[in-house]
Amino acid sequence: MATDFVEAKDGVNLTDNNFPWHLVMDRGKILGCIYDNKHYSLGSILVLESLPRKCGQASDRNGVWQQLSESELALFKQNIESQQQLERESTYIGAEPINREEARLIRYLRRVKEFAEKSQE
Template identity: 50%
Template sequence: MLRYFIVIAVTNLAFDLAVAEQNNEKDTGFPWELVIDRGKINGCIYNNRYYSNGSIVVKETLPRKCKIDSNRDGYWAQLEEDELKLYESSVRSQMKLEEEALTVGIEPLNKYEAAIVRFMRRSQE
């Protein structure tokens, strides 16, 4: 009798897990119908996240750009020389802005003080 109870309990548990997995797959919240064309995803996936064509991600410490090949498969390609220069210059300018806006002397600014400093600097330009 105990064996039958264990078999029924395990069967019910397996059924409940299967139903839960199906529900989780349906409720992802991402509108896949907008990015799937004839069974292919129009973009790239990295770390379980979707990126559209042309997106740039720092992958293995190198920037990569999402491209679509002739088979409509997304792949991560190296940036071209001019794109890499633009990317590096934008990173440098962003680091400079963050450095200037977030500290005065040794003490870091809170987000409100930093916003005021940014506003004052932009108004002077």
């Protein structure tokens, strides 16, 4: 499955005095990517200018934003579509919106059904 993606508002703010630089620095090289004055760990996917980018590591051991490969992009799109489908299924029955309690009950029933199907195998 594709890695969960983050938005520009996610990341760790670098201007905060509590930023744990000792966890992201290795012999003077940053293990991660910087965008909009925020740090993202290696493997993070960020949507930049409507295109997803992955935080990778360059040959100099600094983090760089790289384009996703064709297979990664296909998995990313598939993951987004499945998340949107789950969101629709968990907040609507047909065209009617449902409340939180109804959604919780539906999720519980689906889990019970999945568990029962696994137990029968």
